[in-house]
Amino acid sequence: MTAVVEQRMAEPVNESVTKGSLRIDDVVKIYDPDGAAVMAVDHCSIDIPAGEICMIVGPSGCGKTTLLNAIAGFHDITSGSIHMDGELLCGPGQMQAEPGSDRIVVFQNGALFPWKTNLDNIAFGPMMAGKLSKSEIYEKARTMMADAGLSGTENNYPGEISSGLRRRVEIVRALMNDPKVLLFDEPYRALDSLTKSVMHEALLEIYYRNKVTIFFITHDLEEAIFLGHRLIIMSSRPCKPKKIVEVDIPHPRDYSVLTSARFREIMSEAKGVVHEEAQKAFDAGEKEG
Amino acid sequence: MSLKKFADKIFSRAALRGIVAIVIFLIIWEIGARSEQLFGYRFPFLGLVPPPSDVLVSWAGLIGDPSYWQSWYMSFLRVFGGFIAAMLIGIPLGLFMAVNKTFYGMYFPTFEILRPIPPLAWVPASIIFWPTQELSIAFVTFLGAFYTIVINVLGGARSINKQFLQAAQSMGASQWDIFRRIVLPATLPSIVVGSAVGMGITWEVVVAAEMISGGGSSGGGAGGGLGFFIWSSYVGGSYEQIIVGMISIGIAGYLSSELLRQAGGLLTPWLKTR
Numbered sequence: 001m002t003a004v005v006e007q008r009m010a011e012p013v014n015e016s017v018t019k020g021s022l023r024i025d026d027v028v029k030i031y032d033p034d035g036a037a038v039m040a041v042d043h044c045s046i047d048i049p050a051g052e053i054c055m056i057v058g059p060s061g062c063g064k065t066t067l068l069n070a071i072a073g074f075h076d077i078t079s080g081s082i083h084m085d086g087e088l089l090c091g092p093g094q095m096q097a098e099p100g101s102d103r104i105v106v107f108q109n110g111a112l113f114p115w116k117t118n119l120d121n122i123a124f125g126p127m128m129a130g131k132l133s134k135s136e137i138y139e140k141a142r143t144m145m146a147d148a149g150l151s152g153t154e155n156n157y158p159g160e161i162s163s164g165l166r167r168r169v170e171i172v173r174a175l176m177n178d179p180k181v182l183l184f185d186e187p188y189r190a191l192d193s194l195t196k197s198v199m200h201e202a203l204l205e206i207y208y209r210n211k212v213t214i215f216f217i218t219h220d221l222e223e224a225i226f227l228g229h230r231l232i233i234m235s236s237r238p239c240k241p242k243k244i245v246e247v248d249i250p251h252p253r254d255y256s257v258l259t260s261a262r263f264r265e266i267m268s269e270a271k272g273v274v275h276e277e278a279q280k281a282f283d284a285g286e287k288e289g
Numbered sequence: 290m291s292l293k294k295f296a297d298k299i300f301s302r303a304a305l306r307g308i309v310a311i312v313i314f315l316i317i318w319e320i321g322a323r324s325e326q327l328f329g330y331r332f333p334f335l336g337l338v339p340p341p342s343d344v345l346v347s348w349a350g351l352i353g354d355p356s357y358w359q360s361w362y363m364s365f366l367r368v369f370g371g372f373i374a375a376m377l378i379g380i381p382l383g384l385f386m387a388v389n390k391t392f393y394g395m396y397f398p399t400f401e402i403l404r405p406i407p408p409l410a411w412v413p414a415s416i417i418f419w420p421t422q423e424l425s426i427a428f429v430t431f432l433g434a435f436y437t438i439v440i441n442v443l444g445g446a447r448s449i450n451k452q453f454l455q456a457a458q459s460m461g462a463s464q465w466d467i468f469r470r471i472v473l474p475a476t477l478p479s480i481v482v483g484s485a486v487g488m489g490i491t492w493e494v495v496v497a498a499e500m501i502s503g504g505g506s507s508g509g510g511a512g513g514g515l516g517f518f519i520w521s522s523y524v525g526g527s528y529e530q531i532i533v534g535m536i537s538i539g540i541a542g543y544l545s546s547e548l549l550r551q552a553g554g555l556l557t558p559w560l561k562t563r
Contacts, residue, residue, distance in 0.1 A: 074455050099458045111452035115474040115559050124470075125460035157559040177460055 020180030020213030021050040027080035040066040042238035053214040055228035059281035063239030064217045072105050073097035104174040105183045112158040118169045119154040125177040164195040184216040236281035243273045339529045347529035363514040368491045371430030383442025408432040408494045426498045433494035434487030445479020481553035492542040
């Protein structure tokens with residue numbers, strides 16, 4: 001137990017990863033439906049080094065997803081800029097990023113195509129990219145599925161497998177595109193806590209094998225601390241970083257981490273801030289209602 | 290399917306229940322229809338209907354009659370002619386309205402004004418417009434399926450999960466790929482549902498159209514279709530044949546729907562898993 005507590009120095013981020021750093025600089029997003037301007041993101045700046053698992057923690061509806069959508073290129077920003085590896089994604093001159101296979105989103109409700117088998121879903125990205133031959137793609141897809149413990153479900157439709165396995169298929173589908181950044185939008189929200197714990201370990205395993213940067217939105221603190229190198233705790237709407245919590249528990253981690261003293265310390269440190277924001281969001285909601 | 294499985298299916302509990310229900314229905318009908326002979330009192334409604342045994346005898350006489358089968362053939366021809374035309378025009382139209390806002394804005398109001406007009410209200414106009422009666426009947430059946438198919442395709446294509454489109458876009462799919470690999474398969478279930486409902490309507494419409502227009506270009510009698518078959522049986526006073534015609538339409542409609550269900554199942558295999 002003490003071993004974990006004494007190791008106060010944050011484990012340097014996966015150093016072999018050199019691509020996928022994100023610089024979110026002073027981003028503002030104002031929705032303007034019918035002239036009623038609603039600020040979703042308020043002068044938000046976050047620096048994410050390549051290879052980091054960055055957990056964005058905040059109450060529901062605080063505008064975290066808006067930020068994720070801006071990085072993915074699903075909608076524009078009002079001002080500010082976002083760079084990936086020093087290259088402009090969106091900013092002055094081009095307020096909406098071009099969606100690309102270097103930034104793949106794993107959606108909250110899952111976006112596997114129900115009419116394609118799991119194998120065809122996983123092969124979709126490379127088939128669209130057209131860089132490899134069909135047989136190469138399917139060979140790679142089968143290998144990746146086997147590595148993720150998905151053997152035997154290749155010819156099933158997503159509707160035929162459990163929601164936990166579906167999430168895994170979706171992550172594998174994302175990885176098939178060789179993304180630099182994986183964008184997770186509360187992907188485990190709908191899972192029960194037992195399935196969740198299995199999924200967390202599986203995700204870390206996938207992360208250790210594949211060199212990617214992870215931008216992960218959640219409102220589950222335990223999930224955030226278990227997975228992340230860093231927690232960016234966001235204020236309630238408009239969304240803005242309020243506190244950054246370094247998780248100095250070394251990787252690779254497994255579930256024993258959850259019961260460590262350091263985990264509990266970080267938990268209590270973060271919980272106060274999160275609770276305060278949740279209360280604010282709740283009160284704001286009360287007023288609106 | 291093995292013979293054993295086939296036998297199991299026929300003698301399954303559900304199938305037996307169905308058979309028992311039909312037999313009880315036929316017995317009640319037979320007793321009701323013969324109530325005057327049996328009890329000296331004519332049951333209301335049922336007492337006026339020919340008994341099923343007489344209907345069967347009349348039907349047996351028709352089985353060898355080519356003009357009876359000609360009626361089947363004509364009605365099927367009109368139903369499928371109108372239906373296929375409705376699919377060929379309705380599916381692309383619905384999809385195009387879903388993806389093109391300008392076209393939607395231009396065409397949808399007109400569509401919505403025309404849609405509530407019942408296909409049968411088109412009968413006189415279409416007899417005037419089309420050169421042959423055959424074409425006017427086909428046009429009216431076409432209308433029966435057309436609106437339902439367009440509305441379903443449009444609704445299906447517009448309610449696609451946006452995240453499917455975003456995911457495909459992120460993975461480098463072109464506009465054409467998105468249409469062909471996402472929009473089209475995502476809309477298929479709605480196309481199948483719209484077609485099934487549309488098929489039901491075409492049978493309703495074709496029968497009425499045949500009755501009104503007098504059975505098409507052949508001028509009635511043989512070749513007039515099942516609707517005209519019922520009408521001429523009524524005029525000729527053969528009440529058994531009216532029932533035969535009605536049941537024939539029931540069977541024809543069921544066969545068409547089943548055909549569509551099978552085709553729909555093959556087109557959307559992923560839905561079986563739900």
